[in-house]
Amino acid sequence: MKKTLFITLALVTSFGLGFAFNHLINKSGDNTKIKRVTSIGGIFFKCKDPKKMNEWYKTHLGLNTNPYGSVFEWRQANDSSKKGFTQWSPFKETTRYFEPSTKDFMVNYRVENLKLLVEELKKKA
Numbered sequence: 539m540k541k542t543l544f545i546t547l548a549l550v551t552s553f554g555l556g557f558a559f560n561h562l563i564n565k566s567g568d569n570t571k572i573k574r575v576t577s578i579g580g581i582f583f584k585c586k587d588p589k590k591m592n593e594w595y596k597t598h599l600g601l602n603t604n605p606y607g608s609v610f611e612w613r614q615a616n617d618s619s620k621k622g623f624t625q626w627s628p629f630k631e632t633t634r635y636f637e638p639s640t641k642d643f644m645v646n647y648r649v650e651n652l653k654l655l656v657e658e659l660k661k662k663a
Contacts, residue, residue, distance in 0.1 A: 572658070573650040577612075580625035582636070583643040588628040601626070622648075 585591045592603040601608040607627030614620040625646075629635055636644050649655050 572654050574655060575647045576650050577622055577648045578624050579646040579648045580627065581643070581645055582607075582625075582627045582629060584631040584633060584636070585628045586631055588630055591628040 588607075589605075592601075592605075592607065595601040595608070596603045607625060610624040610626065612622050612624070614622050631642075
């Protein structure tokens with residue numbers, strides 16, 4: 539149970555930091571720069587029993603879970619007529635999906651223009 543609480547707190551913290559990071563990027567500097575991170579696309583983590591984890595979150599926290607986890611629907615800040623989605627998914631602790639990373643969790647970010655961002659990052663490497 540402590541591990542579940544720790545993972546939950548780590549995910550919530552990561553989620554919050556992602557939004558804070560996004561706010562700082564979009565607020566600071568030159569307006570001609572591209573938007574980098576626009577939101578969080580997914581939060582993924584390893585656990586012993588994903589099915590049990592889904593059931594626990596469904597029962598105790600009210601998540602609408604499916605075999606892949608849960609999807610959070612939200613409205614985009616710049617245009618509230620457009621929906622966005624963030625995926626929350628537990629994976630079996632033996633998954634190779636996160637490779638080459640050896641970490642127990644993964645946060646995927648949404649970006650406005652992935653190709654342009656990759657080009658910019660390569661220039662700065």
